Amino acid sequence: MISALDGPVAASAERRVLVVGCGVAATAAALAASRAGAAVMMLDGGTGASTLSTGAVDLLPWEDADRARSGLPADTRGALQALGGYVLDEGGTRIVTSAGIVRPAYGRDAALLNVGPLSGQRIAVVRCRRPGWDADALAPAWGPSFEALDAVVLRHGGEDVLPDADLAARHDESGRLDWLAHRLREAMSAAGGRWAAVVVPPLLGAQRARAHDLSDRVGARCGEAAGLPGGAPGLRFENARDRALAASGVAYARARVRSVHRCLTAWRVIGEQGQSFDGGAVVLATGGFIGGGLEFAPAEASLATALPASARRAIRLTLDASVALGAYGRPLEVSRSLFGPSPEAIARPFARDALMDRAGILANEDGSVPGSPGLFAAGDVVADAPRAWLAALASGARAGTAAARCLGRSLVTESAQSSLDGEPASRP
């Protein structure tokens, strides 16, 4: 840590990739950069869209059809593997949601049930008193092969109103899983007939997905339905992330970043508490509107009564960095109203392909920000990127790899420069 804004940059810092963010794009960037040989430090500014995800692994915000499963780049697969806990099923994934649909996805959190291969077979939906969970409404909504099943799933008082994540944490204990398996077997045999699978509310583990463990114990496939944001899948993501980062030696600090700027030969990142971090490359993976990387800030919002001093862009990055924001491949323009743009023109559901869903940092395919060598962007903060889990992971992996490579390059040029300056180049 260096306190002064323009203090000297430690030579070792120039060989480091700083990843700003802690969601799926940031994690993929950190893992990919680390795999490419860079030292990595992740700056965690709090949870965002990844923690609010409900377990579907998508390349598009809404998968309306099964898509070809080929063509996922190696670094994306690598990052997904390093993260652990996620599955890309051969032959496609179909998950059920508590809103009552069966939907295709590219992959899933391993705790979710893939009902794709079970078509036509009898699937039990457990009846239990959990918020928003009504097996008798869900089973007919999902299709004729689903049947509500009377089963005891809740063990202790108060579990009917316990938050999803807390109930899921109780299922990290193998004793509880044994108990649940026993109850489910009882229920299935009481109902009679053969059951191919069991759908439960989101509760199968907080540390890891326990669906596989439960399936082994029950003797039928068990898995969750996708529920509401802020539940078990988000918590499992965070735990998987922490394990993967620890295993690959990524350094970590809690810091909400205020600004990113060039400082001599390196990039300097300043946190809200004044902390500063230096790196040879920076990956901005701070999220979109959900994650808090972007904000909607029409001019009128900042004032009480007077007219705004000048028109400005209504969508802003929440940290200072010399990047251009844009959408639809073009830079974002200053609003022509002093009060800000009409929301009708930029927000859903008025706008079909809404600016709010597109705006972000204008970046190249590999995440590099034009005009700012060593600066990269990944995930929902990137302009025109699909706001989806796997898309964020893929862009993070690309940016992380590219950042690590650029580190090498900048070191070369820079060591040459250092030699010219008469200082010894410190390369490993």
Added chain:
Amino acid sequence: MALADGSGSDEVDVAIVGGGINGTGAARDFALRGLRVALFERNDLAFGASGNSSGMIHGGVRYLSRSPHVTETSCRDSGYIQRIAPHLLFRIPFLMPLRSGPAARVALELVDAYFRAYDDFQPLKRGEPHCRLDPTDLARLEPGLVGALAGGVSFDEWGVDGVRLCVLNALDAIEHGARVYPHTSVESVARSVRGDERSRYVVDARDRLDGTSVRIRARAIVNATGAWAPVTAGLIGVPQARVRVRPGKGIHVVLDRRIANFGILSEAIDGRQIFLEPWQNVSVLGTTDDDYYGDLDEVHATSEEVRYLVQGVARVFPSVRLARAIGTYAGVRPTLYEYGRNEDALSRNHRIVDHGADGAPMVYSMIGGKLASYRLFAQELCDLVAPRDFGVNVPCSTHTRPLPGAERVPDAVETAATYGITPVAARRLVYRHGGRALRILERAARRPSELDVTCICEPVLEAEVRHVVREELARTVDDVARRTRLGLGPCGGMRCAARCGQIVAQERERSPAEGRLMAREFIHRQGLARAVALGPQQARQEALTFAHLDASLGRSS
């Protein structure tokens, strides 16, 4: 969907078109006098102005100088509504700050005198007399007020949930034999070929949700369709010019919480009086008044109107800019027609048009009116029609008989303890349903899962959702939201709309797909109403709402 009656006959005495406060109020009054009533509503009960008002049965202090009798009748009837639905009313104390300036002293004297005159009417509605306040008082009462203030006054008004008031009138009418058909559009009103006075008119209507048709024979017809009145007149075959209204669009902006202890009056940039009021568990900014020429079924606020209100209120109460706007609503007032005056100067009076003179005996139109005096309007109509056309001399009792649930209102905290629900939910439930809250909870006590909270923002119990579908004619997620405020909170229905669709589909024995469709329609409509007020505080939730619904319910149209 026919309710009650039991006679199964297709003959009624009075067919009322319009399920707003005037239509449901008249239906109740006719029914209480023993007449057979059928009521048709093209959309949902309280769909128009009645359900999109400022939510006050105010005394009409604005009209005091121009038409004091409007103020008097408003105050008197406001008092009656307190008697028949005490659970539905809540006090809203208002502050009217006056900015310093050359004429401020004089203005304050005038305002003080004006409200002294208003105080004469306050006892009619159990209102407190006004207080004259100096700048120190104002700062103490409402620290959020800014600017150099010369002083001001406080005055007292009552808030009400206009939708609930309509629904309760309709329910009471049903319980006294009326048939109420929401979502049913009248397609034609014809003279009966039988020429029999007992069934002079044949009303053909069609259910807009499932397409079934309804035919009713009626001796009298009442057009109570508010801003739609001229359109309805065309269907009935009476001259539209006789029922002209001047539709005035009014919008409101909803903030996520009560950001002030008082309602606050302010001046908009054009000098119009606008306000911020704490209302139920939100704050409401209102209102605009602009001539409206658009589709009456699709009235939406625009972002310009939102900015006009926010700017005007921010002048005296700037923290409104930092508050989180979570939606808007819009309605069209059925003001009496006049050409050449500006909107605010129009009379809020009401008028009964007897179309006997137009060759249509026993056809009446209710034009104009306001929420606070709906009961009186209905009484005037029934006092005219019941004796003259039906020889019924039963006196009006709508001002003394409690509305459903108002007979005995239970204590919310005790109710919460008895049924093991959170006091917050109990309080909201008792507010909306009065004594009927116990009926809802009694049923749910036998099915404990129905005590689950479906909408966390409001909150709304699953049992209440089921109740309004079973007992209060709700047929869609929109209808449930109107009656319970489900899904109208900060999350925009992200957590509850799909679940509510499932419950409505279950209760109505419809397919799950239909339930999802209703949920999507609700989300879409609410999204349109929220987006125009979009600010930094709500943008993040907005993105999450749509992202989650895309992923869990499918991308809506």
